[in-house]
Amino acid sequence: MKIMRLFTMILFLSIVTGCSPALTLDDLVQATVYFPESDENLIPVDTLTREDGLPDLYTHLLEAPVKAQSIKPDLVYLLNLDTIRGMMKYDLSFDLTNKEARAQNINGTYVIPFEWVDTYLNKLPIRNHFSYLMPSKPQIIINDTAIDYAFNQDWKLHPTDNVTYDIKDQTTHHETYYTETDVIDISLEFDRRPPNQLILAIDNGREENSHIIDDMGHLPVPKKSGRYTYTLMAIWDDTTLDYTGKINYTFGLDLRLEEALHLNKTTFEPGDSIGVLIEQPFGLDYRIETPIFKNTIGIFHHQDELVALVPIDSRTTPGTYSLSLYEDSTNRLIETIEYQITEKIFETQQLSVNASTASLRSDENAKKDAEKFKNAKAHSVGEKLWDGPFVQPVEGRISTEYSVIRYVNSGAESSRHTAIDIAAPQGTPIKAAHNGIVTFSSDLIISGNVVVLDHGLGLFTTYVHMHKIYVEDGQEVKKGDIIGEVGTTGYSTGPHLHFAVSKSGVNLNPWKFMAEDPLVFPTWKQIP
Ligand SMILES: [Zn+2]
Numbered sequence: 001m002k003i004m005r006l007f008t009m010i011l012f013l014s015i016v017t018g019c020s021p022a023l024t025l026d027d028l029v030q031a032t033v034y035f036p037e038s039d040e041n042l043i044p045v046d047t048l049t050r051e052d053g054l055p056d057l058y059t060h061l062l063e064a065p066v067k068a069q070s071i072k073p074d075l076v077y078l079l080n081l082d083t084i085r086g087m088m089k090y091d092l093s094f095d096l097t098n099k100e101a102r103a104q105n106i107n108g109t110y111v112i113p114f115e116w117v118d119t120y121l122n123k124l125p126i127r128n129h130f131s132y133l134m135p136s137k138p139q140i141i142i143n144d145t146a147i148d149y150a151f152n153q154d155w156k157l158h159p160t161d162n163v164t165y166d167i168k169d170q171t172t173h174h175e176t177y178y179t180e181t182d183v184i185d186i187s188l189e190f191d192r193r194p195p196n197q198l199i200l201a202i203d204n205g206r207e208e209n210s211h212i213i214d215d216m217g218h219l220p221v222p223k224k225s226g227r228y229t230y231t232l233m234a235i236w237d238d239t240t241l242d243y244t245g246k247i248n249y250t251f252g253l254d255l256r257l258e259e260a261l262h263l264n265k266t267t268f269e270p271g272d273s274i275g276v277l278i279e280q281p282f283g284l285d286y287r288i289e290t291p292i293f294k295n296t297i298g299i300f301h302h303q304d305e306l307v308a309l310v311p312i313d314s315r316t317t318p319g320t321y322s323l324s325l326y327e328d329s330t331n332r333l334i335e336t337i338e339y340q341i342t343e344k345i346f347e348t349q350q351l352s353v354n355a356s357t358a359s360l361r362s363d364e365n366a367k368k369d370a371e372k373f374k375n376a377k378a379h380s381v382g383e384k385l386w387d388g389p390f391v392q393p394v395e396g397r398i399s400t401e402y403s404v405i406r407y408v409n410s411g412a413e414s415s416r417h418t419a420i421d422i423a424a425p426q427g428t429p430i431k432a433a434h435n436g437i438v439t440f441s442s443d444l445i446i447s448g449n450v451v452v453l454d455h456g457l458g459l460f461t462t463y464v465h466m467h468k469i470y471v472e473d474g475q476e477v478k479k480g481d482i483i484g485e486v487g488t489t490g491y492s493t494g495p496h497l498h499f500a501v502s503k504s505g506v507n508l509n510p511w512k513f514m515a516e517d518p519l520v521f522p523t524w525k526q527i528p
Helices: 002-013 054-063 115-120 355-359 363-373 510-515 522-526
Strands: 028-036 042-048 075-083 086-095 100-105 108-112 139-142 145-147 150-160 163-170 177-180 186-189 197-203 208-212 226-236 243-255 260-263 273-279 286-289 300-302 305-311 319-327 332-341 348-351 397-400 405-408 414-416 420-423 429-431 436-444 448-454 459-466 482-485 496-503 506-508
Touching (some): 028 054, 139 243, 260 319, 260 332, 273 319, 286 305, 305 496, 459 482, 496 510, 506 510
Parallel strands (some): 177 243, 348 405
Antiparallel strands (some): 028 042, 028 075, 075 086, 086 100, 100 108, 139 145, 139 186, 150 163, 150 243, 226 243, 260 273, 286 319, 319 332, 397 420, 405 414, 420 496, 429 482, 448 459, 459 496, 496 506
16 A cells, blocks of 8 residues: 555656656766655655765666566665756665565666665665564663663564664763662563563673573662663574564663761770761762861772771870761761760880980981881872781880880980880891781881881881881782881880881871771671
8 A cells, every 4th residue: 555655656756857868977966765654754764975876876777777577565765866957756666575676767667786775775764664673662760760771782684584684773872870869660661572681781880790680670779879880781582583683771870879977986095096987978079077187088989888097196185076078079068976085194204315326316317217208108009908907016015105205315305106116036027917018118217127018098007127128119918927027227225116007197006906997887797
């Protein structure tokens, strides 16, 4: 019935060209192919210019026309050939089964090599005829909203036994990320038969999980805040059907659940550190503020969450303080938590050193050491290399405790001892307090042989006055590895290890780190 309508239209549209002198190649302008969707609606599907095959078409249609029998067409298009003498209109018919093609106007029927279909006719019009064999586009619904998605298809159409059409197609736009504060359901609705296999890959920016899904009605919903890219790989591989193919549908989801702020404890001492946990973070756009530490507090990814370690200087005034979490770019206050800093009395110590040892401690030497040491704690890896409590690097008598207030040679000069001193015989092995990377392994005038280990997230341990150093810069060490020997190099009154823990330039109480890992949180213990 459709064919009948077409012929009526062709009779109406065609003009007689037979009486004109023969056209030459130079007379051609362009050719346009239309798909006749209805009598009223002609959809242009392809335009041929000189560059893409017009002369070739001209050869077939005009220079060597062969009068032929018409065929029983599977596909019918209209062809308008623009020439400088006017428009020539043809009816293009294709018999896909027998691979034959014809052009017809009122002058007659001409054979066109079937290859011409493949070569010059874009495959695009094919789909208009076989829409019932084209890929199914599912509806993807997040909560109650049907979302837009990108797709990439590799489709093969077998309308007849000997014909296969490859129909490759893809969206050109970049995928959009749908922002939701809560996702109850992601459902999938195919308007036609679902594929034989549906594989789902979910990428959260750090890892990609892919698996065959059994439930074609619902997709898994993420439980953690984050940016997720969903890719559905649908495979239609039943070769008894008139089509096979593979299509990827991709969409993005930004899940922004409400953040939660936790501290590792509620009561701290001077020299302690505050472990901060941000649950359900989205990205890294956060800022932590607390009055006891004025500098920027580094925030780091740890598993699916964010952590920070706030150092408490040993001279911090006891009292009640608060710590606030902000969204950095907007200054939105997310949550505030209060904590206590209790009083801790530090001992005083009189120290006598002889003149030659004291002379080592000149300003000039301090300047030289500072120059050599300046990069030792300049960079830290953004990964928590330690897990669990630190070990005491050397066993022995504690000759000076952490933060003891020192008076040298009964003078007025007083200073805080920034570490613990562990007295031990020269040559005693020194263990790495935890897993880390060596960032300094050299001798200084005042400190003697020194090793610094970076444990990540800005946390360092320092080993001073060593007799021998066994490690070198950049070396990775494990907790308990021997990194050197106890000595009395530099400004020292006898063999001992001066062992310091520091974060963001603040020397902390090493015993606290040996007692417990400050970045372990009560909420984590609920996870089996
Ligand atoms: Zn010391």
